[in-house]
Amino acid sequence: ETGVTQTPRHLVMGMTNKKSLKCEQHLGHNAMYWYKQSAKKPLELMFVYSLEERVENNSVPSRFSPECPNSSHLFLHLHTLQPEDSALYLCASSSQTTSGGTEQFFGPGTRLTVL
Amino acid sequence: GENVEQHPSTLSVQEGDSAVIKCTYSDSASNYFPWYKQELGKGPQLIIDIRSNVGEKKDQRIAVTLNKTAKHFSLHITETQPEDSAVYFCAAIKAGNMLTFGGGTRLMVKP
Numbered sequence: 001e002t003g004v005t006q007t008p009r010h011l012v013m014g015m016t017n018k019k020s021l022k023c024e025q026h027l028g029h030n031a032m033y034w035y036k037q038s039a040k041k042p043l044e045l046m047f048v049y050s051l052e053e054r055v056e057n058n059s060v061p062s063r064f065s066p067e068c069p070n071s072s073h074l075f076l077h078l079h080t081l082q083p084e085d086s087a088l089y090l091c092a093s094s095s096q097t098t099s100g101g102t103e104q105f106f107g108p109g110t111r112l113t114v115l
Numbered sequence: 116g117e118n119v120e121q122h123p124s125t126l127s128v129q130e131g132d133s134a135v136i137k138c139t140y141s142d143s144a145s146n147y148f149p150w151y152k153q154e155l156g157k158g159p160q161l162i163i164d165i166r167s168n169v170g171e172k173k174d175q176r177i178a179v180t181l182n183k184t185a186k187h188f189s190l191h192i193t194e195t196q197p198e199d200s201a202v203y204f205c206a207a208i209k210a211g212n213m214l215t216f217g218g219g220t221r222l223m224v225k226p
Binding site: 004033042043045048055092102106109 | 147149151156157158159160161164202204213214216218219
């Protein structure tokens with residue numbers, strides 16, 4: 001496979017469930033991102049793993065927990081979510097440098113519905 | 116931090132007409148400005164980008180202009196086609212920092 005892949009593509013879960021979203025990039029990039037896309041905030045950055053450093057948006061609730069075991073894989077662990085967490089969760093990757101911004105490649109997203 | 120404003124939020128044009136989407140940014144240190152197109156059921160895909168050392172860039176029917184003094188940049192689509200219908204996002208970034216996206220523009224091209 002090429003590019004950025006995400007699994008599952010669709011997920012329905014109850015508020016007491018624990019689930020994980022998976023992202024994999026086959027582009028040799030060194031940075032990976034999680035975004036939340038909803039009607040209220042079209043593209044909201046949640047977490048970044050870049051150059052071995054983790055950066056997070058302080059407004060993201062602790063019920064979202066990222067994990068990046070290596071430069072090709074990224075997970076988003078979900079637990080005790082709320083209905084307002086229903087959204088499209090997008091993963092992206094890029095070749096991050098310290099000299100300038102670069103293109104981010106997005107996966108197709110996971111459509112999450114919390115009942 | 117960076118703040119990116121995008122207008123309009125929706126844009127409807129007739130097939131063959133031109134479409135223009137405008138964005139403003141707040142951080143004068145931003146040096147990279149990509150534009151993404153998101154079709155239904157897909158993630159955003161880069162369609163064109165511009166760096167701060169360039170004022171204009173063109174790729175077939177798509178062009179982007181950048182005015183660093185005014186801190187705004189625009190996407191121009193000429194001879195629009197129904198397949199151009201999608202949501203378009205602008206973004207800005209500076210060295211070592213993260214992309215900040217605009218709020219998106221839903222473009223509808225009527226046949």
